[in-house]
Amino acid sequence: MIEVLQALGDGNPAISLAPLFDAMLEGVVVRDAHGxxxxxxxxARRILGLPSGDLLAGGLLAPMPDYLREDDSILRLDEHPANLTLSSGEALHGVVLGVVRAAGEICWINLNSQPLRDTDGALVGVVETFxxxxxxxxxxxxxxAxxxxxxxxxxxxxxxxxxxxxxxxxxxxxxxxPACCRAYGYAEEELLGAxxxxFKSGETSAEVYAELWQTILAGRVWCGELSNRSRDGCLIRESVSVAPLRDEAGVVRHFVAVKEDITQMRAEERRRHELFERVARLERMELVATLSSGIAHDFNNVLVAILGYSELADAHLKVDGRLPRVEGYIDEIRIAGNRARGLIQQLLDFSRSGTAQPRLTQLESVGREAVGLLRATLPDSVAVIDEIERxxxxxxxxxxxxxxxxxxxxxxxxDAVNGRGTIRVGARRVLAADCPVCASCRREFxxxxxxxxVSDNGxxxxxxxxxRLFEPFFTTKEPGRGTGMGLPVVHGMTHLxxxxxxxxxxxxxxxxxxxxxxVVLTQVPGIDSPTALGA
Incomplete structure (x- = not known):
């Protein structure tokens, strides 16, 4: 190599340094003034993918590879740094080129081209190192990537x-x-370091948090639901997944939590459940009403016979002479029969099979009449207060x-005050806002x-x-004091x-x-005479 360089110069012989150049870790290619x-x-041969040995043929290294720019486009021969140096006489440094080897693989090189001059400064060649x-x-x-x-x-x-x-x-x-900041209403700088x-709302139990930390500290993923609270106090129900993040050594260094707001979804589920319960309740009550109507009519026929024969037996006893004990038995039969008749009437009212006769009615008159009747049956230890508006x-x-x-x-x-307390009876005109929910049909209105x-302090x-308050025959009263039909009848008649x-x-x-x-019940054409009970 040094002989080549010397030959390009003044032609003086020099000591052969070819083994030194072959030992270099960079490729070296020398070109004459004609390129x-x-x-x-x-x-150089190894990097360029050329065969070993003497590859000089007519002053050319054959075959020379194709070169690529960094954008993978083909480099023209006149754009090669060695040719640019020969044409300009200027050195080029750090040019990155791709070498397309014979097998089609690409080798990337960092190439420098340095001009070679003789003692008179004339350009006699160029040396490439890469x-x-x-x-x-x-x-x-x-x-x-x-x-x-x-x-x-x-x-x-x-x-x-x-x-x-x-x-x-x-x-x-x-x-x-950003989604976390939006969900909770905090700025990022307020949360970093906290x-x-x-976010705690107090709605999630300590046991849930203990299970969460126990799981993630053990290196496992925890999934569940948490109730958190935003900055403005709104409750947020979230589906949460917390996973441990490990370093290269497998040690848990961080935790990542992904939270999805399911507040609306849970509210929809609750509404669907309430709707299902409402429909099931109504269907159950309608079924009971249908059964009650059929049973009531049949049972009413039986009661006619029981009460009729009781009257006949009582009349014969009076003719034939009194038997006090038997007469007492017959009185009990009549009392039980009349009680059963009242229950049957309630069943008929609940099933709406009775004939309604609506007319303009003054509620305060009906209410005060009922209060007067109840007062007559109560001890002095029970106060009944009339709060009915005029x-x-x-x-x-x-x-x-x-x-x-x-x-x-x-x-x-x-029955709730059990002989001592206060009962208040009221009637007033109101405007129901905010869509309250009916306690019996569960609809908003x-x-x-x-x-x-009617209120009590019992x-x-x-x-x-x-x-279960409106379920027919459901009662918490002791046997003999309630039939379980009071509120179901109230439900049936009110919704009528x-x-x-x-x-x-x-x-x-x-x-x-x-x-x-x-109040729309007041708008009945053709009726102009308000009545009270029995009018």
Whole structure:
């Protein structure tokens, strides 16, 4: 090689340094002033993928490979750095080229071209030195791909609809995505360094949190639901997945939590469940009403015979001479028969098989008549307070139905105070807003109503019994004191007029029952004479 360089110069002989050039770790190619290759070392042949040995043929290194730019386009021969140096006389450094080897594989090199001049400064050739940078290029490509992948991943997390929280092993927040900030109403800087307990609502038990930490500290993924609270106090129900993040050694260093807001979904599920319960309840009550109607008519025929023969037996005893004991038995038969007849009437009323005779009725008159009747049967230790407003509009209802509704509620209140307490009976005109829910049919309602209310300060209704209050024959009273038909009858008669029922009760704190009859019942054409019960 040194002989080649010397030959290009002044032609003086020199000591052969070819073994030194062959030992170099860089490829070296020498060209004359015409661009012909006149020499190369062993590393050049290896990098360029050329056969070993003397490859000089007519002053050319044959065959020369194709070169590529960094954008993978073909490099023209006149654009090769050696030719550019020969044409300009300027050295070029750090030019990255791709070498297309004979097998089609590409080797990337970092090439420098240096002009060679004689003692007079005339350009006599160029020397190229280059190093194989293929591993570095591969690493750079892998790095760029990894960076692009990480950018995509970061963008996906940042733009995700679910809240993402990354904490260290001790639970301090190191990252939150914008969805998390939107969900909880905090700025990012407020959350960084804080702990997820900032979201706690108090609705999730300590046992759930203990299980969560036990699971993730053991290196496993925890999935479940948590109730958290936003900055403005709104409760958020979330489906949460918390996973441990390990380092290269497999040690858990961080935790990532992905949270999906399922508040609306759970609310929809509750509404669907309530709707299902409402439909099931109505279907059950309709079924009982149908059965009750059929049973009541048949049983009523049996009662006619029982009561009729009781009257005949009593009449014969009076003719033949009194037998006090037998007469007492017959009296008990008549009492039981009349009680059964009253129950049958309630069943018929509940099934709506009775004939309603609506007419304009003054509710305050019916209410005060019922209060007067109840007072006559109560001891002095029970106070009945009349809170019925005056000048209420007359409603087009059957006064017998209104009377029975009020009496059923009064009897329940009487039994609740158990001989000592206060019963209040009220009636007023109200506007129902915010869509309250009927206690018996479970529908929401609104509008203007006349409210009949009966309240007491008695024993109250246990929470476990609230859902069954309107089931026929369900009663919490001791045997002989209740049939379980009072509130079902109230339900049937109230809804006959598109009304609704509301109940407020606390165990040991009394009960208040409201029957709401719509004011539109006043709009009945052709009726102009309000009546009270029996008018």
């Amino acid at each position: 012909r290759v006149v020499g190369c070392n062993r590393m 190093a194989d940078i293929t591993p570095m290029k591969s690493a750079q490509a892998a790095l760029r 990894a960076e692009a992948h990480n950018r995509t991943l970061a963008a996906a997390i940042a733009q995700a609809g679910c809240a993402v929280v990354v904490t260290d092993r001790h639970g301090r927040i190191e990252y939150v995505n 702990k997820p307990s900032i 000048d209420l509009p007359a409603l087009s209802v059957d006064p017998a139905h209104v009377y029975q509704i009020i009496m059923n509620l009064l009897v329940n209140a009487r 609104d509008g203007e109503f006349i409210v009949l209310s 024993c109250g209704i246990p929470l476990s019994n609230r859902s 007029y598109d009304g609704h029922v509301r109940i407020e009760s606390e165990p040991g704190g009394g009960t208040r029952v409201e029957v709401l009859l719509p």
